[in-house]
Amino acid sequence: MEYILQPWPWYVSGPCIAVVMFLLLYFGRTFGMSSNLRTMCAIGGAGKRVAFFNFDWKSQKWNLIVVLGAIFGGFIAHYVLSNPINMDLSEATVTDLTALGFNDVGKNLLPPELFSWDAVFSIKGLSILIIGGFLVGFGTRYAGGCTSGHAITGLSSLQLPSLIAVIGFFFGGLIMIHLIFPILF
């Protein structure tokens, strides 16, 4: 039990994610979390105005059920299967984030400087969450997939488009962290 309560090492977690991908393929579906965003737009009636959302979203119900399960799984992992969070981040990360003005680095899953209600109700905090989310939603549909669809499924099946997309993911991420973060924080 103690092993489960501790954070799981990468060599356990990675193969588990591959099993998730494989099970969904085995069930005749595919592993793609961002597709649910399109489905939710369709459910909200976006198909009446934009053809891209005019599809039979009911055929995607299974994927929404995966999302519901994932939310519940997050709940179980956080409240039942975890010791108090004290992440074993690298020294360098803690030093860098402290220099950027972040406190208590790694004591929560998310930094209170960005995700606490105090932060959310500041112009800067709210802008960061909205712009970040918007770029993820726009970029993932433009690229035709996210980490699950391209990085895990696409690379596992040795597809060149997914490799290009993953290079893009990292290119964008590196620009954000190395060039834009020093301006933002």
Added chain:
Amino acid sequence: MGKYLKFFIVGIFFGIVLVKSEAVSWYRIFEMFKFQSFHMYGIIGTAVVTGIILLRLSKTRQVKTTEGSALRVPLKERGFTRYIVGGTIFGLGWALCGACPGPMYILIGTAAFSILIVIAAALLGTFVYGLLKDKLPH
């Protein structure tokens, strides 16, 4: 409900793995893009290697899906622009809010409710893509 139960269970497992591996953490994403830890590279790397092996095995053993058809991964369309530009835009957002779509949902379960703002913005981003789709280079 019966036919959806297996998807719910896979989802639960996915959510548990991503929280227990800390892949849902904003800090881990920052650390990854700073190249300061092997952790996230280890997760993605072993996931891909395991995935390659599982897909190879299922091919040589001609595994059938539960629906009776051959198990295969849908192929992405050929192209370059959409993948590199879309991917870069995604990466900018991923690093900024520290969450890709899977973790966004999972974080709701950890009571990090401010993530709902990120999800709402991601829905808007998806909608705007749909709106502009035909005008964008792919």
